[in-house]
Amino acid sequence: xxxxxxDPEDLAERLLRARLTRRQLLAGALGVAGAAAxxxxxxxxxxxxxxxxxxxxxxxxxxGARTPFEQPFRIQVGQHSWFAxxxxxxxxxxxxxxxxxxxxxxxxxxxxxxxxxLIHGMVGNSKAFTLADLRRFPSVSLTYSIECSGNSANAWFxxxxxxxxxxxxxxxxxxxxxxxxxxxxxxxxxxxxxAEWLLAESQDAAVFAKSIPAYKAWDDxxxxxxxxxxxxxxxxxxxxxxxxxxxxxxxxxxxxxRLEVTDRPFMGREESASYTDVLPNGTSLQFTFEMGAxxxxxxxxxxYRVPAAGFWELTGLAWSGRGRxxxxxxxxxxxxxxxxxxxxxxxxxKAHTRFRYPWTWDGKPAxxxxxVTDDSGAVQPIIDDLVKERGLHSIYHNNAVQAWSVEADxxxxxxxxxxxxxxxxxxxxxxxxxxxFPGCLA
Amino acid sequence: xxxxxxDPEDLAERLLRARLTRRQLLAGALGVAGAAAxxxxxxxxxxxxxxxxxxxxxxxxxxGARTPFEQPFRIQVGQHSWFAxxxxxxxxxxxxxxxxxxxxxxxxxxxxxxxxxLIHGMVGNSKAFTLADLRRFPSVSLTYSIECSGNSANAWFxxxxxxxxxxxxxxxxxxxxxxxxxxxxxxxxxxxxxAEWLLAESQDAAVFAKSIPAYKAWDDxxxxxxxxxxxxxxxxxxxxxxxxxxxxxxxxxxxxxRLEVTDRPFMGREESASYTDVLPNGTSLQFTFEMGAxxxxxxxxxxYRVPAAGFWELTGLAWSGRGRxxxxxxxxxxxxxxxxxxxxxxxxxKAHTRFRYPWTWDGKPAxxxxxVTDDSGAVQPIIDDLVKERGLHSIYHNNAVQAWSVEADxxxxxxxxxxxxxxxxxxxxxxxxxxxFPGCLA
Numbered sequence: 093x094x095x096x097x098x099d100p101e102d103l104a105e106r107l108l109r110a111r112l113t114r115r116q117l118l119a120g121a122l123g124v125a126g127a128a129a130x131x132x133x134x135x136x137x138x139x140x141x142x143x144x145x146x147x148x149x150x151x152x153x154x155x156g157a158r159t160p161f162e163q164p165f166r167i168q169v170g171q172h173s174w175f176a177x178x179x180x181x182x183x184x185x186x187x188x189x190x191x192x193x194x195x196x197x198x199x200x201x202x203x204x205x206x207x208x209x210l211i212h213g214m215v216g217n218s219k220a221f222t223l224a225d226l227r228r229f230p231s232v233s234l235t236y237s238i239e240c241s242g243n244s245a246n247a248w249f250x251x252x253x254x255x256x257x258x259x260x261x262x263x264x265x266x267x268x269x270x271x272x273x274x275x276x277x278x279x280x281x282x283x284x285x286x287a288e289w290l291l292a293e294s295q296d297a298a299v300f301a302k303s304i305p306a307y308k309a310w311d312d313x314x315x316x317x318x319x320x321x322x323x324x325x326x327x328x329x330x331x332x333x334x335x336x337x338x339x340x341x342x343x344x345x346x347x348x349x350r351l352e353v354t355d356r357p358f359m360g361r362e363e364s365a366s367y368t369d370v371l372p373n374g375t376s377l378q379f380t381f382e383m384g385a386x387x388x389x390x391x392x393x394x395x396y397r398v399p400a401a402g403f404w405e406l407t408g409l410a411w412s413g414r415g416r417x418x419x420x421x422x423x424x425x426x427x428x429x430x431x432x433x434x435x436x437x438x439x440x441x442k443a444h445t446r447f448r449y450p451w452t453w454d455g456k457p458a459x460x461x462x463x464v465t466d467d468s469g470a471v472q473p474i475i476d477d478l479v480k481e482r483g484l485h486s487i488y489h490n491n492a493v494q495a496w497s498v499e500a501d502x503x504x505x506x507x508x509x510x511x512x513x514x515x516x517x518x519x520x521x522x523x524x525x526x527x528x529f530p531g532c533l534a
Numbered sequence: 535x536x537x538x539x540x541d542p543e544d545l546a547e548r549l550l551r552a553r554l555t556r557r558q559l560l561a562g563a564l565g566v567a568g569a570a571a572x573x574x575x576x577x578x579x580x581x582x583x584x585x586x587x588x589x590x591x592x593x594x595x596x597x598g599a600r601t602p603f604e605q606p607f608r609i610q611v612g613q614h615s616w617f618a619x620x621x622x623x624x625x626x627x628x629x630x631x632x633x634x635x636x637x638x639x640x641x642x643x644x645x646x647x648x649x650x651x652l653i654h655g656m657v658g659n660s661k662a663f664t665l666a667d668l669r670r671f672p673s674v675s676l677t678y679s680i681e682c683s684g685n686s687a688n689a690w691f692x693x694x695x696x697x698x699x700x701x702x703x704x705x706x707x708x709x710x711x712x713x714x715x716x717x718x719x720x721x722x723x724x725x726x727x728x729a730e731w732l733l734a735e736s737q738d739a740a741v742f743a744k745s746i747p748a749y750k751a752w753d754d755x756x757x758x759x760x761x762x763x764x765x766x767x768x769x770x771x772x773x774x775x776x777x778x779x780x781x782x783x784x785x786x787x788x789x790x791x792r793l794e795v796t797d798r799p800f801m802g803r804e805e806s807a808s809y810t811d812v813l814p815n816g817t818s819l820q821f822t823f824e825m826g827a828x829x830x831x832x833x834x835x836x837x838y839r840v841p842a843a844g845f846w847e848l849t850g851l852a853w854s855g856r857g858r859x860x861x862x863x864x865x866x867x868x869x870x871x872x873x874x875x876x877x878x879x880x881x882x883x884k885a886h887t888r889f890r891y892p893w894t895w896d897g898k899p900a901x902x903x904x905x906v907t908d909d910s911g912a913v914q915p916i917i918d919d920l921v922k923e924r925g926l927h928s929i930y931h932n933n934a935v936q937a938w939s940v941e942a943d944x945x946x947x948x949x950x951x952x953x954x955x956x957x958x959x960x961x962x963x964x965x966x967x968x969x970x971f972p973g974c975l976a
């Protein structure tokens with residue numbers, strides 16, 4: 093959030109104070125910058141103002157460190173899900189060390205020298221590509237967002253006032269990905285153009301695997317080995333992963349070891365027991381890959397406080413798995429009136445687009461919401477629309493409009509959109525409800 | 535370099551081995567991933583291949599760490615200059631902790647609570663903006679490259695064969711910068727539109743200061759507080775700096791504390807004794823702010839080895855302070871024939887643009903060069919053109935075509951362009967020569 097002022101009640105600062113010990117260790121290990129400033133934090137207070145023109149600066153290092161004054165971090169929710177601080181980022185890029193993480197058996201520790209990607213099945217000649225092979229192919233670098241289909245699942249249920257943008261909506265991140273178009277590798281292996289499916293398999297301890305329609309594989313899928321100017325981070329699938337633009341995170345297979353070209357879906361656990369959408373009639377929707385049009389106001393958002401009445405710039409992120417963001421509307425009066433937000437260039441397909449909206453707060457309670465329309469014409473729904481369509485038990489792919497209430501004292505709480513009638517009962521044990529859905533957030 | 539294969543002779547790997555102790559400390563502090571892999575490195579050999587599907591992965595952490603298999607780092611050249619690994623990055627973004635660093639008195643350790651930006655001089659009402667104030671203004675996020683005017687200064691002199699892309703051309707980096715348009719702050723302070731200059735001053739121990747023409751300040755200059763999705767890193771001027779798109783790094787004042795609106799340049803040390811271009815007649819060019827059209831092949835480049843004859847994708851970076859890259863030509867036969875390289879989207883103004891060129895190496899010695907043309911029509915010169923124009927002593931703003939020679943065994947050496955007649959004598963003590971130019975690389 094580019095406009096958040098320092099604030100004693102500030103969520104990030106409260107969380108930071110709660111984690112000083114870890115911060116100090118880290119900072120201490122990350123060079124003089126960190127060590128110096130961590131020393132301050134050790135005193136548990138701000139330093140006396142120093143005239144920096146009168147003291148020599150500290151030397152640079154081979155690898156730089158963050159200032160201890162700005163230490164965003166991921167928050168763990170559930171066993172294997174780490175939520176990105178989407179309320180504490182700037183622009184659209186997510187720093188690689190803060191990218192959200194969802195894994196099913198932890199982070200696989202793959203040695204690049206031992207890495208191979210096998211392409212087999214309905215192919216002319218099976219191929220096993222080493223990392224060196226992959227890096228020899230003509231490559232592209234493209235900026236895409238990834239979102240877990242379980243992102244915002246908690247918001248499917250009546251919101252808890254203390255919900256924050258990070259711990260409810262933080263399972264989405266944006267990177268510049270560098271890699272090889274998968275179509276190139278499929279051609280290299282002589283893949284059968286009549287084969288309608290691909291099985292993509294990870295080499296993590298879950299041997300996590302998903303079926304992907306061939307038409308997508310031949311379209312814009314990448315086998316990526318670079319992320320934001322460097323090699324993939326281990327948690328994002330080092331040494332190589334799939335990037336399936338606009339589709340749910342689970343098919344963007346990390347630690348990719350095998351692609352089987354086939355004429356039918358694999359029907360594995362992760363596409364039968366999990367990652368399916370239970371309908372009112374008891375059947376389930378399968379292979380709902382595409383992520384819907386969605387937006388979240390990141391400042392002000394749950395846990396922050398608007399310091400005073402007056403002018404503030406609201407900001408947030410909008411995206412769609414279908415294409416580009418065409419329009420974002422914002423309301424500050426609970427939906428009575430909506431106005432267009434400013435979209436920040438570049439507006440990239442299947443990637444976060446930052447929006448901004450000038451707001452003069454009169455100091456009275458207010459309800460803030462945003463609503464995105466993508467270039468396919470799809471409009472972000474309210475929760476009732478989703479419930480009408482999918483019933484009560486379909487918590488994946490929750491792209492519903494999200495509401496924040498600003499109290500008279502400026503504190504910001506999570507609240508349901510004022511139109512909400514479905515699932516409007518008090519929160520209850522959402523963790524238990526969520527655990528009831530296999531694979532969700534796992 | 536997106537296409538470099540693992541290679542026993544590889545520069546990065548040799549440098550990494552030379553720094554294992556530091557890597558281990560770092561990795562050890564950076565979580566299980568690092569620790570585990572650093573343990574391997576401690577053995578000074580690769581691990582026995584592990585079946586990662588049979589062992590649980592390691593847990594994610596609040597802040598992720600790089601794999602110890604991929605540890606790019608900056609190289610210090612001279613007292614205050616750290617060169618970015620431009621030969622070991624992907625796409626166009628430079629990871630924030632690897633952004634090049636040039637400082638004049640180390641990194642100022644500024645506490646955000648104590649930060650103020652003063653705008654005064656020919657203004658209606660002087661203003662002192664806190665960091666909170668700056669963050670309240672409407673903000674933008676734009677991707678620009680910064681280059682030190684001393685970048686490639688070593689290449690002005692006859693090249694030393696062991697020169698690398700990093701330690702000669704690494705004083706340039708690219709980030710997504712988030713901040714406030716300076717024009718907004720100038721309006722807020724009621725700056726006099728007739729004032730022709732601005733003095734921009736740092737609060738580092740050098741109180742580094744430069745004069746900037748007002749027309750540029752009112753055009754596209756930013757006061758930036760965000761870098762690649764997070765707060766500025768201390769070495770890049772935390773909490774706020776100037777971004778002066780396309781102009782030499784030294785005017786992109788870091789740790790910015792004061793902007794004085796004035797009717798004449800300041801004529802300070804850094805624009806009289808330093809950062810001037812000495813001409814043959816003994817006079818000097820001042821205020822040569824704009825960086826020229828420039829390109830560098832980053833793979834293969836000095837210190838690497840082309841493993842074998844056959845197909846390889848050459849890659850490199852091209853940019854211009856004047857605007858967008860319009861065309862990049864590559865020669866692999868020492869300039870006899872040139873062919874267009876592929877430009878990778880997005881092609882952003884005043885930012886690195888990655889280019890790629892398919893090359894089939896016949897295994898014989900070859901000389902590789904690239905030449906950029908920007909959208910103003912400016913073509914990257916050869917060194918002789920620069921010498922004709924500026925004489926022998928003008929080592930700033932060296933945007934001359936750079937040549938790499940590929941030997942029969944595949945090893946890549948730095949060499950002068952085959953057209954070079956000026957300064958063609960053997961290298962000599964370039965460090966001494968460089969030290970002879972005040973401020974250069976400092």
